[in-house]
Amino acid sequence: MTKTNPGRFFEDYRVGDVIRHAIPRTVAEGERALYHALYPARGAIYSSDDFAARCGLDGSPLDDLLAFHVVFGKTVPDISLNAVANLGYAEGRWLKPVYPGDTLRSESQVIGVKQNSNGTSGNVYVRTRGLNQNDEVVLEYVRWVMVRKRDAAAPAPAEDVPQLAKVVAPADLVVPEGLDFTNYDFELAGEPHRWGDYAVGEIIDHVDAVTIEEAEHMLATRLWQNTAKVHFDATFREDGQRLIYGGHVISMARALSFNGLANAQMIVALNGGAHANPCFAGDTVRAWSEVLDKAETDAPGVGAIRLRLVAHKGAPGDTTLKGEGGKYASHVLLDLDYWALMPL
Amino acid sequence: MTKTNPGRFFEDYRVGDVIRHAIPRTVAEGERALYHALYPARGAIYSSDDFAARCGLDGSPLDDLLAFHVVFGKTVPDISLNAVANLGYAEGRWLKPVYPGDTLRSESQVIGVKQNSNGTSGNVYVRTRGLNQNDEVVLEYVRWVMVRKRDAAAPAPAEDVPQLAKVVAPADLVVPEGLDFTNYDFELAGEPHRWGDYAVGEIIDHVDAVTIEEAEHMLATRLWQNTAKVHFDATFREDGQRLIYGGHVISMARALSFNGLANAQMIVALNGGAHANPCFAGDTVRAWSEVLDKAETDAPGVGAIRLRLVAHKGAPGDTTLKGEGGKYASHVLLDLDYWALMPL
Amino acid sequence: MTKTNPGRFFEDYRVGDVIRHAIPRTVAEGERALYHALYPARGAIYSSDDFAARCGLDGSPLDDLLAFHVVFGKTVPDISLNAVANLGYAEGRWLKPVYPGDTLRSESQVIGVKQNSNGTSGNVYVRTRGLNQNDEVVLEYVRWVMVRKRDAAAPAPAEDVPQLAKVVAPADLVVPEGLDFTNYDFELAGEPHRWGDYAVGEIIDHVDAVTIEEAEHMLATRLWQNTAKVHFDATFREDGQRLIYGGHVISMARALSFNGLANAQMIVALNGGAHANPCFAGDTVRAWSEVLDKAETDAPGVGAIRLRLVAHKGAPGDTTLKGEGGKYASHVLLDLDYWALMPL
DSSP, rough: OOSSSSOOOOOGOOOOOOEESSOOOEEOOOHHHHHHHHHHOOTTEEEEEHHHHHTTTSOOOOOOOHHHHHHHHHHHHTTTTEOOOOEEEEEEEEEEEOOOTTTEEEEEEEEEEEOOSSSSSEEEEEEEEEOOOOOOOEEEEEEEEEEOOOOOSOOOOOOOOOOOOOOOOGOOOOOTTTTOOTTOOOHHTTTOOGGOOOOOEEEEEEEEEEEHHHHHHHHHHHHHTTTOOOTTOTTSSTOOOOOOOHHHHHHHHHHTTTTHHTTTEEEEEEEEEEEOSSTTTTTTEEEEEEEEEEEEEESTTTTEEEEEEEEEESTTTOOOOBBBGGGGTTTTEEEEEEEEEEEE | OOOOOOOOOOGGEEEETEEOOOOOEEOHHHHHHHHHHHOOOOSSTTTTTHHHOOOOOOSSSOHHHHHHHHHHHHHHHHHTTTTEEEEEEEEEEEOOOTTTTTTEEEEEEEEEEEETTSSSSSEHHHHEEEEEETTOOEEEEEEEEEEOOOTTTTTOOBBBBBOOOOSOOOOOOOOOOOOOOTTOOOOHHHHOOOOOOOOOOOTEEEEEEEEHHHHHHHHHHHHHOOOOOGGOTTTTTTTTOOOHHHHHHHHHHHHHHHHHHHHHOOEEEEEEEEEEEETTTTOEEEEEEEEEEEEESTTTTTEEEEEEEEEEEESTTTOOBBBBOOOHHHHHHHHEEEEEEEOO | OOOOOOOOOOGOTTOEEEEEEEOOOOOOOOHHHHHHHHHHOOOOOOOOHHHHHHHSSSOOOOOOOHHHHHHHHHHHHTTHHHHHHHEEEEEEEEESSEEETTTEEEEEEEEEEEEETSEEEEEEEEEEEEEOOOOOOEEEEEEEEEEOOTTSSSOOOOOOOOOOSOOGGGGGGGOOOOOOTTOHHHHHHHHOOOGGGGTTTTTTEEEEEEOOHHHHHHHHHHHHHHHOOGGGGGTTTOOOOOOOOHHHHHHHHHHHHHHHTOOOOOOEEEEEEEEEEEOTTEEEEEEEEEEEEEESSSSSTTEEEEEEEEEEEESSSOOBBBBBGGGGGGEEEEEEEEEEEEEE
8 A cells, every 4th residue: 555645536525524634733933934034024913022912912923824824735635636726715714813832733624526527527615724722713714626536437426516705794804802903003014004095996006026936935835834746846847847836926915015005914804816827936926906895893993905916927017907808817826805904 | 196105215304304114023033043044154142042141141142133134124115215325334333132032123313415416316324223122222323325316306405414433432332231251162152263363454264155046135135024126026127137135245244254253253333334246146255354453341251353344256265355446346245344242 | 373164184083082063052943944944844743732742742842853953063164074975874863852942062072083095085983962951962873974184194093993883773762751652643643654554675655856946955054054165155166066965855855755654753763874976956856765674662652663765866756776786876865774753
């Protein structure tokens, strides 16, 4: 019997199954420093204990996307080792900040399967939960992937496609306990723009750009213990290129969006997202955002803002999203839809 | 109104203005580890809690230049976003060690302005202070930069150029509280040479060299939350090269200088410095030092040594500094003048 | 007198001499995070405080090889600065886990010398010990290197070659105090295979691969304060290539071996090892293991497994070790022989 992990194939997933993913991980100041070295992240709450404490938190939590990547990375050996494509995200919510010293693990429940018409692959829907050392859920999200079948002749399972919310309803957003923006220091945060200054439909070009290096995306991807071969082995793809983990592009774009959205402090929901085109080393990544919606919250001084975050490798200022036929333009890398918290 | 930061232009600076820079930052063991990964830093006080404690400190502080870069990085969006050139440093002093867990922020006071004769730019002089979470000043320095005008027709401000000390006087050096080198362990520190072994005028070629990589200088520069586009965006300059943050060269040269100056433990003053030529990935950086002066201090067993630190990308052993007409030789990257503390 | 370190030459070593290596180093969460970013390390004990505590330890120690590299790095300026070749390892034992916050230093005793017949170099054998802040030995190993003579005319010392064990006897393995695998969670650890599932002679191809980047091996090597020029200075070798520190290949291979050996949790002995061929940036590193032996231990639920770990840059699945004449095949980088602890 081979001892290496062959990964699961489409016919191995059954709706209702719960997969306990391997390798709990204690995250601390080291992961925080690396996050700041890998991305131009400057959000004040995730940078300063002092600033975070003045906003009512127990010191500075680890970046919301850092928590996401750690939770996501654990699912790769069980969910996407034989995936052909990462198709989408939905119903993502951050439920509790992660602090240095916390230990994270992940569990996924299979919530849907649908064989493709060609019979060689199918879509698998999972709801993943990240838990801390006290078994509290720190975040959850749904993703669906297209997975190869081991045996094309295996019978198709009953089609079962979950109903997923197009967007997390404002009433379902969870504001971290204690968060209070009434004494928010806009000067220390880096920009004067508050929730009321943003209009639905407004587009913000974030101006800055980063040219991607092989060493950097590999350091990032390993840090989340995501070891999918395609990111690390230059001999794996026929073109000799290492495909960059989509989460690297998410974090890069989010960090670039500081310039214009410095006060969109904490991500609390992921409504959806598409990795529109692959990203490779040498690409220069830029980002723009569109304000999709706004909502109030019960927390003092805290508003919610729904943003589309687009990463692209096109010319500065190019905010084209889709071309003819509604397909993503070829320079677009990422189209992400999320809710963040912002001072009123 | 655009929400991204356009930066300040020459006419936006007024002598006396105090700018509170954004994004306080908590620094800890992660930043220390990254500093050791990015530079061949081996100073025993900044490496070992035990060694530092035997020298009278409360454990191992974060590297003096790490503190400098964090403080400096915060000033970039307000001071040098529209800078044409970084012209000089003066009157830099380290006033208090920074320990893991400290939160740093920066403030700058405009202390001088002088419009250039062509009317399109001018020099701005600022005194920057780095403060910790208790509002104690941990370091301060003056730097001056040439900044573009937004509008060439804007009236020139009254010329006001500050008198700056050519060198920090020995009496003004601040030795960290408690520092005591009377039981200094030269063997563990790595070299037997003490303060008395160095002669003014002596030149030390540090022998070692490092070839610079894009990924490394970007990791370093982001770590200090210095997000100036020119360091990250390969499409920004016409030649397609990313300019390396001058501070990366400073730290690289200082770390290389361990070989011959292992006991120049703590930097306490920055007398001046010039980034003589730009540095790019692929350059192989070497360093040499010249002993410029020596002074005693009141602390037990502690002497001060004033050093010129030169980084260059020339041949091994080439200690040429300037060529015809007194201009820096084309292979010289950095000419830095600082005071360090050394056991007697 | 030159102040830089010229290193020791063959005639400087005398059997019985003890060399106290410089620069004690405090290691913490930052080094742990960097280790996870540099290598695809996923061992659960070294990843999670929680998992480690359930195995009877005081939280998650730092990776066994991280401790090895820190201890080894300190010896470079005294042992291998003038080395022509790193010839072998023997009698390596891990005696005590290293925890975040510990301070490590190294000492080496010269245990053998043997001049080569050509008279220009000789082999030096040292037993190195890594000690923590309480002067407890955390690991020890023997290595021997070929070192140049300063002066070929210097008289040859009496030949004194130590008798070294070919393999650390099972009775000499030190299991960390408190280690207990009776409630081991195989699901969280990542694989179901236990000690009893492995057969002597079994070969495991670890499937995964990583293409090596200059920035990454330099970050790693500096992190261990190993500053041998050949790893950093692209102008040093005539071919313009930076030789990768052999320890980088060891850690890469060990991390790749997770896929098939996830439960070979802790390395407790290094029986021997050879760096068969040099490794350079651009090489794609793969690994395979062979089960060489198995032994029981006194600790509850804990077995020992002796493994050959081979790193190579050949085709996927190529498990050739040696070619004609018993020489290592040209694609083989590393042949390492170690004992690890595994749940029964």
